[in-house]
């Protein structure tokens with residue numbers, strides 16, 4: 001049972017043991033924030049992979065188990081079966097592709113008081129991973145991380161959290177914690193829409209259908225007649241799919257004979273080809289195009305036309321009724337990702353304040369962070385279209401201080417009021433992904449609001465500085481380290497990230 005004072009939440013017991021799920025950037029900075037308070041007896045970070053770094057651990061291998069379509073988290077990413085004979089689960093591979101360079105300049109991307117050193121303005125993934133390893137070393141995190149340890153179930157047990165862990169060697173054990181920070185990332189479970197004809201396309205086996213998560217190198221497109229990038233059905237986020245999609249199209253151009261880019265509403269212009277190490281093979285005489293052909297959203301995939309020989313591949317009809325004359329050989333869906341917490345499947349049952357349902361948003365959270373029903377459970381790093389590292393640092397600094405009893409959290413009624421006002425429509429239905437898709441202005445206001453909350457010890461009435469670059473934004477002092485408000489130069493550079501990237505990388 002939770003206790004509640006008139007206006008502030010009162011935790012039932014002091015929080016001493018904390019579990020952090022995931023050792024990507026968010027899990028690492030969360031561990032640091034918790035340890036920095038000096039108030040917790042034990043902070044354990046569970047990581048299913050062999051190393052820390054999350055998304056930034058590049059793997060040349062791709063996942064072998066992508067479901068297509070993929071539109072419900074608990075169906076495509078089900079909870080683990082927990083019997084002594086269960087084989088250990090294979091961790092999902094990161095969505096990074098070989099050539100990836102960051103989409104944010106590193107001074108904007110880094111944790112607040114831990115700059116990158118001596119790297120290009122838009123570093124490659126190897127440099128980001130190195131940065132994260134150095135961050136973990138500098139803040140003494142290694143001793144707190146348990147590698148090859150997948151959290152497979154989290155259930156409430158007498159006011160605490162029972163965490164079940166499956167090690168890579170198959171050993172299963174349980175441990176109890178007072179609080180849990182979920183930092184499991186959200187670029188692992190692809191969203192692939194149920195488009196008419198897609199199952200037939202996959203079953204036919206003659207067309208390669210994949211999600212951008214599984215793309216690694218452009219050689220897979222060599223000599224392919226047509227490559228389609230499917231339109232984004234969900235709003236794209238700045239980190240990942242929007243950039244990934246354009247990068248994949250651009251990388252496919254020198255290899256595929258023709259690249260079609262299917263874009264909802266025709267709003268995204270075709271990328272301009274840029275010289276790459278592989279561009280020398282572009283040879284118009286061989287029928288290779290140098291620009292992608294932009295088409296509207298796909299209505300359905302068509303079976304091979306009658307009279308075509310066995311092994312034919314089929315084609316595509318778009319929503320404007322046009323049909324591709326040519327056959328398709330590879331289809332890449334860059335359609336985004338689903339939130340998925342298979343280890344919290346018990347929360348999807350009626351009456352339990354569901355968390356993900358269809359994977360589009362996470363429900364019942366106060367300020368995108370605290371699970372209202374029991375704020376000893378927190379989700380760090382959910383907002384989209386943000387610079388994720390600083391955002392998760394602000395969030396975890398707040399959660400750590402709330403759990404340590406240094407900062408106040410409003411009572412359940414107030415948290416619920418905020419949730420209903422900000423996250424639901426008048427009929428009580430979720431407003432969907434748009435409310436967690438921030439963009440610069442909301443991102444700055446949100447981050448600075450969290451910091452104001454930390455500094456004041458209470459959330460207060462206001463929503464925090466508005467992020468317009470006025471004097472409230474740069475309210476800090478250099479000596480405040482990570483406790484500074486976002487600096488004006490940061491806001492400025494963040495707003496120009498796209499132009500800067502084009503200028504520096506030509507991408």
Ligand SMILES: Cc1cc2nc3c(=O)[nH]c(=O)nc-3n(C[C@H](O)[C@H](O)[C@H](O)COP(=O)(O)OP(=O)(O)OC[C@H]3O[C@@H](n4cnc5c(N)ncnc54)[C@H](O)[C@@H]3O)c2cc1C
Pocket residue numbers: 021022023024025026027046047048049052053054055056091095096097100101102103104109149150151152183184185186187239240241244343380381387388389
């Ligand atoms: C293609 C791509 C490009 C991107 N480019 C940028 C960029 O340029 N700049 C930028 O700032 N961000 C970028 N991002 C966003 C990126 O996700 C964030 O930088 C960052 O990795 C988010 O950190 P995280 O810790 O929340 O998630 P992740 O990095 O995904 O880490 C989550 C960790 O949790 C672990 N985990 C998951 N489930 C369990 C479990 N049940 N038990 C134990 N461990 C578990 C995972 O193995 C993983 O290590 C990009 C993302 C993608 C996909």
